[in-house]
Amino acid sequence: MATTTETADHTLNKEYAATGHQDHAPVNGANEATHRAAYGPFGGNPLARVDTHESARFPAFGGDFQPGAYRPPKKSIANPAPLGLSAFALTTFVLSLINLDTRHVATPNIVVSLAFGYGGLVQLLAGMWEMAVGNTFGATALSSYGGFWISYAIILTPGGFDIVAAYTVDSAGKEIPGGATALDNALGFFLIGWFIFTTILLFCTLRSTVAFFSLFFTLDLAFLFLAIAKFQPGSADGLNKAGGVFGLFAAFLAWYNALAGIADSSNSFFVIPVAHFPWSDKGREKRGIKSERETV
Template identity: 55%
Template sequence: MSACNHCNSAAQPPFTSDAGKEAGTAVPHSDFARDSRRSGSMDQLPGLPWGGALQPGVWRPYEHRKLANPAPLGLCGFATSAFVLSCVNLQARGVEAPNIAIPMALIYGGFIQILAGMWEMAVGNTFGATALSSYGGFWMSYGILLSPPWNISSPVNGPYSSDAAQLNSAVGLYLTGWFILTTVLLLCTLRSTVAFVFLFLTLDLAYLFLACESFAKSVGHLALADRLRVAGGVFGILAAFAAWYNALAGLMDDSNSFFKLPVIYMPWSDKAGGLGKKERDVEKQHHA
């Protein structure tokens, strides 16, 4: 039986890529199907928008890709760090000092997520490389901001120690920059999946509320600042679980799970509106 399967596989016509045409080589169909295999159902082929790979639009998997999908690693690093910091913002179990988030921010949310971003660059995913590397930079910079050795936010002998309002305004400007970046990335996800859009939307709102909290504190509106902090913590928790959801979608496949997470596309996405001719041709090659 296995010999027959091998014969049938060998009889399939090769799939020749553009690079292969130039080099005079052909990529076997079986290799292409294997290398473009991703978690979830076959509906994910060929390269449809998908949060599990941080791909916001129709894309074509690398042929003969040697690297695994780095998106789940980066998403988990972000989600875990965001969850811990958001719990502090919500003052869960009476914890108010954010210093517990420093090691998480520097290592898992920062360094590891930057590595995942570089690996996204290696597999040709511009959006994933930009998002993961940027948020890895956020977590590392935020960890440095909170670290006592750097003395940036110290109320005793830091650069803003004599003016708390200036410190809060500076932190507000810092978070506003990340709010703007997240808005830019959010605009790039609007033709993807509901879970993908939800991740960046909740994260965007978390940055917005936390920036407004800092600005409110800078002008003495402490009661308003507390409410904004709680709102930022709630949206941070939602963003963390959305990141975990997309990471799980990227990790699950037929070899390790008995079920698959549902993929709901935005009404105007390429999947919902139907694939174009080019994408249908690639799909035929996958199922030939």
């Protein structure tokens, strides 16, 4: 007959297994306190580190910026994801129109104000608030892209930092031979770095919703085309426009996910449809297949 301690240990192990962290060793009575201290009461879920007594899990949802099943937090603040998504969307929308040379506007300096204020500061704050609600993915993504817009605005800001001038003009005020090419290559390195980072986040959305995954997929392609445009100046016009097209898709998808997080029965006559991938937990549930967490 199982002892009380063994029963409690079995229940706790089952709870840890449900979080998908099978790499941790089983917990016995002697290790229970240490294990809880190290991983938290729910196994240290990296996507939603939430201290809550709710046993239910919500499916992945772009409106909450959650790429995987997560436990509902005990919220003391509003959902910050729609704010961060909206800040990202508007700033990306304007820059993408400029990359497309819309109405012959090709100079991106108008984006500086948005990149500092809305896409930068506001999105960074939304990322910090995602930390408060326990969303590690949302905090990482929104804070990072807030940092992207602030750093991009710094590059475009004339004087002060003199980033562009450092590549193109020497200390005597004369043009540096090959300086424009060096600047393009440096900007290409900058954009390639963000392409790599976005690819990392893209992998975390493979079991989420179609709209959530598509947001990062189109953004990833936008960074890629814009980076290649810097390395291939002869084809820059077409590549910049390709980046602008995918940037527009990313902007509208960000707005779509933001609306999904805002609209509900209390303020809207309709709810934004959310399509889950068939291999996601929600998709498997709809097909009557147990999720991996339930079969462990």
